[in-house]
Amino acid sequence: MTAGTTAETAAVDEPRARRLRGLVRSGSGIAGLVLIAVPAVLAALSFLGLLPYDPVAQDPPARLLGPSGEHLLGTDQFGRDVFSRVAAGVAASALISVVAVAFAAVLGTAGGLVAGFYRGAADGVIGGVTNVLFAFPPLLLALSLVSVFDRNWFTVAVAIAIVYVPIFIRVTRGPVLSLREIEYVKAATSTGQSRGMIMLRHVLPNITSIIIVQVALSLSWAVLTEASLSFLGLGTPPPAPSLGSMIFEARTLVQIAPWTMIAPGVVVVLLVAGLNLLGDGLRDTFDPRNRGKR
Amino acid sequence: MRKIIHHRAARRGAGIAGTLSGVAVLVFVMLRAIPGDQITAGLGTEAAALSPAQRVALERYYGLDRPLVAQFFSWIGNVLTGNLGYSARAQRSVLDLTLHSLPVTLELAVLSIVLALLIGVPLGMLAASRPDAPRDAFGQLVSLAGLSIPAFLLATTLLSVLASSYGFNPNGQGFATLAENPGLNLQQMFLPALVLGFGIAAPIQRTTRTAVLEIRSDDFVRTARAKGVPPRRLQIRHVLGNALVPITTMTGLQFGYLLGGAVVVEQIFSVPGIGRQVLLGIQQKEYAVVQSTVLVIALAFVVVNLLTDALYRVIDPRVRAS
Numbered sequence: 334m335t336a337g338t339t340a341e342t343a344a345v346d347e348p349r350a351r352r353l354r355g356l357v358r359s360g361s362g363i364a365g366l367v368l369i370a371v372p373a374v375l376a377a378l379s380f381l382g383l384l385p386y387d388p389v390a391q392d393p394p395a396r397l398l399g400p401s402g403e404h405l406l407g408t409d410q411f412g413r414d415v416f417s418r419v420a421a422g423v424a425a426s427a428l429i430s431v432v433a434v435a436f437a438a439v440l441g442t443a444g445g446l447v448a449g450f451y452r453g454a455a456d457g458v459i460g461g462v463t464n465v466l467f468a469f470p471p472l473l474l475a476l477s478l479v480s481v482f483d484r485n486w487f488t489v490a491v492a493i494a495i496v497y498v499p500i501f502i503r504v505t506r507g508p509v510l511s512l513r514e515i516e517y518v519k520a521a522t523s524t525g526q527s528r529g530m531i532m533l534r535h536v537l538p539n540i541t542s543i544i545i546v547q548v549a550l551s552l553s554w555a556v557l558t559e560a561s562l563s564f565l566g567l568g569t570p571p572p573a574p575s576l577g578s579m580i581f582e583a584r585t586l587v588q589i590a591p592w593t594m595i596a597p598g599v600v601v602v603l604l605v606a607g608l609n610l611l612g613d614g615l616r617d618t619f620d621p622r623n624r625g626k627r
Numbered sequence: 628m629r630k631i632i633h634h635r636a637a638r639r640g641a642g643i644a645g646t647l648s649g650v651a652v653l654v655f656v657m658l659r660a661i662p663g664d665q666i667t668a669g670l671g672t673e674a675a676a677l678s679p680a681q682r683v684a685l686e687r688y689y690g691l692d693r694p695l696v697a698q699f700f701s702w703i704g705n706v707l708t709g710n711l712g713y714s715a716r717a718q719r720s721v722l723d724l725t726l727h728s729l730p731v732t733l734e735l736a737v738l739s740i741v742l743a744l745l746i747g748v749p750l751g752m753l754a755a756s757r758p759d760a761p762r763d764a765f766g767q768l769v770s771l772a773g774l775s776i777p778a779f780l781l782a783t784t785l786l787s788v789l790a791s792s793y794g795f796n797p798n799g800q801g802f803a804t805l806a807e808n809p810g811l812n813l814q815q816m817f818l819p820a821l822v823l824g825f826g827i828a829a830p831i832q833r834t835t836r837t838a839v840l841e842i843r844s845d846d847f848v849r850t851a852r853a854k855g856v857p858p859r860r861l862q863i864r865h866v867l868g869n870a871l872v873p874i875t876t877m878t879g880l881q882f883g884y885l886l887g888g889a890v891v892v893e894q895i896f897s898v899p900g901i902g903r904q905v906l907l908g909i910q911q912k913e914y915a916v917v918q919s920t921v922l923v924i925a926l927a928f929v930v931v932n933l934l935t936d937a938l939y940r941v942i943d944p945r946v947r948a949s
Contacts, residue, residue: 464642465649468925473887473905477921480909481657557777561891564779565906577779584783588791598780606775 362614368607372423372600379417379424386414388421389572397590407592409582418574419596423604425575429486430555433493438548440494441501442540446532448502449509459506463499471496475558479567486569493558497551504547508540542619549615553608560601576601643929650925651706655699658918706922712915714908721919724904729923732893732900734805735823736885738816740878742824743831748874750828751835752867758840766832773829782822782895789818798896819896823889827881834877838870845869872943879935883928 378384385405392412400407406415448459466474478492512518513536521531562568563577571578576597583594677685686692690701705711711721747770754766790796797814805812842848843866851865890902901924908916 461645461649464646465653468646468650468929469921470884470887470924470928472884472890473902473921473924476887476890476905476909477654477657477917480917553775560777561779564777565891565894567909577777580780580783584787587784587787594784598784601777601780602775605777606771609771609774 360614361610362618365607365610365612365614368603368610370607372427372604372607375420375600376424376427379420384414384417384420386417388413388417388574397586397593399590400592406596407590409579409590409593410586415593415596418579419576419600422574422576422579422597423600425486425569425573426556426559426601426604429490429493429559429569430552432487432490433555433559434497434548434551436490436494437497437551438501438544441498442505442537442544444498444502445505446509446536449506450513450528450532450536456506459502463502466495466499471554472558472561475562476565476567479562484567484570486573489559489562489568492562493555496558497555500551501544501547504543505540508543509536512536512539542615546612546616546619549608549612553605553612556601556605556608643933647926647929650929651703651922652699654918654922654925655702658914659695702918706919711919711923714913714916716907716911716913721916724916725901725920725923728899728901728904729927731802731804731898732886732889732902735816735819735889735893735898735900736882738820739823739827739885739889740882742820743827743881744874744878746824747828747831748835748867751832752839752862754832755836755839755843763836766836770829770832773825773827773832776826778822778826779891779895781825782819782892785818785822786895798898802897802899815896815898819889819892819898822892823885827885830877830881831874834873835870838873839866842866842869872939875938875942876935879931879938882935883931886927886931887924 379388390413392408395404395408395412396410398404398408398412404414404416406419409415409418444459444463448456469477474496475492478495479489482488482492518531518535521535522528526534559568559575560577560580563575564581566578566581568575568577579597580594580601583590583597587594683692690698693701709722711725713720714724717724750766750769754763757763786796786798790799797811798818800811802815803811848861848865851861856865887902887905889898889900890906892898893900893903894906901920905917905920905924908914908920
């Protein structure tokens with residue numbers, strides 16, 4: 334490794350701690366983490382199997398009960414515990430969104446790296462695919478894709494992932510294009526390192542901050558998309574609880590049992606707002622030029 | 628010079644044609660990837676009762692026995708001659724359905740954008756007028772709400788509260804087009820446009836704020852101020868005038884999203900737009916309807932993006948000159 338690259342890697346590694354402190358200092362980052370805490374705890378309870386009731390177990394005599402000590406957030410029209418359903422719904426939403434965004438980030442970043450670094454035919458093909466996927470309004474593409482698949486949580490995640498792949502390609506390709514012209518990358522090339530190695534060791538670390546910011550913002554969109562799909566009846570099929578379908582079912586109950594709408598509604602807003610603020614905070618932290626703007 | 632422009636236009640045209648062909652292939656492949664085929668999808672459980680001979684006959688009838696490439700080109704040929712297929716449920720051609728639903732969605736999109744600009748631009752300018760002051764925090768809070776409150780949640784809440792508490796539910800009766808009954812139509816469009824507009828106001832507010840902050844510190848603004856340009860004129864003519872470029876880009880982008888993204892709101896308020904046409908097609912398993920409608924929307928989306936580019940040239944003389 335040349336001296337230049339060592340210094341550069343150090344420059345990427347060293348401020349990591351400072352960046353974390355920066356996130357802590359940035360108001361929106363902290364606010365985001367605080368907002369996400371509630372849905373995160375709910376999802377954790379569900380993943381750990383610590384819910385007070387089975388989220389799909391019906392108990393007709395106990396239907397539409399208001400919030401009480403027994404049922405913290407009341408019960409729905411089938412006597413199911415709203416607290417447990419909201420928690421299970423957040424867990425499902427988080428699982429789908431995280432899988433979708435992880436898939437999109439890995440595939441999109443790989444695409445952006447290859448397109449920007451190799452240029453030529455690879456760039457042409459990847460650029461073409463990106464343009465085609467961008468020619469669809471996002472929700473419509475997700476909708477058309479889920480209608481094709483046999484629906485379960487994984488296929489919903491895949492559909493959402495396909496929608497967000499081109500975004501990751503686009504945000505990474507530009508920086509990669511300029512990075513490949515930088516001296517230390519050229520130096521590494523001239524010392525005979527393989528292109529794959531250069532991409533992983535010298536180019537990728539320099540675009541991680543862009544990817545991290547994009548991941549946070551994409552997660553908030555993925556949560557919204559998943560909720561919209563399940564509201565339209567195109568998400569994970571019932572009786573599996575999901576925030577969108579809970580709100581859909583609650584729309585006729587809102588007069589007599591407002592908690593059936595308020596509970597999932599508040600949680601989805603907290604989650605999306607939290608992720609948005611976290612994304613803003615991360616962007617401010619990583620890119621000083623953005624500080625104070627948005 | 629002219630030659631270069633021609634060359635660039637030709638390259639762009641080729642690029643767009645390539646993208647549209649890709650869109651057509653993707654839409655075709657998506658339909659083919661459906662488990663089973665149009666026959667089993669159309670007949671549902673009755674498909675099991677088909678004899679092998681009946682199946683073969685149906686496959687021949689629908690052209691499913693031909694090679695995929697041939698099927699693709701005959702579909703494209705049909706689309707190009709205006710034959711978008713037939714909806715058995717509606718007993719109408721998809722072209723006819725689309726000619727009714729697309730204008731509805733376009734109207735809804737225009738109204739939403741107007742409301743979004745009315746909310747977003749003043750809010751963005753207000754926020755930028757004193758960064759980090761309470762008014763800035765207020766602007767950011769409103770835009771965060773717009774980004775974070777799902778359209779379906781806002782729509783259902785508005786609808787149920789207004790309908791039950793105030794008896795205001797213009798969408799409860801049959802939908803009236805703008806030509807049939809403008810008064811009723813605008814009443815029916817108001818809430819859906821407000822919900823969509825509130826969501827779109829957020830990115831517009833943010834774009835306005837960022838652009839205004841950036842432009843305000845430019846030299847020409849200081850010069851204008853030194854020259855004694857009145858503050859109001861400075862804000863509107865010099866600062867907002869220049870901020871229009873990024874605002875237009877964002878608005879065009881959002882307008883395009885609305886073509887398919889309005890589906891949830893269209894569904895909730897029973898607005899017979901093009902998004903709802905796709906959704907109904909999916910629910911009724913009328914894949915020909917879905918296929919053609921999705922293609923039409925993608926086409927419209929590409930056209931909107933081109934128009935945004937053209938508008939951009941009108942607004943920004945620098946782009947025109949280069």
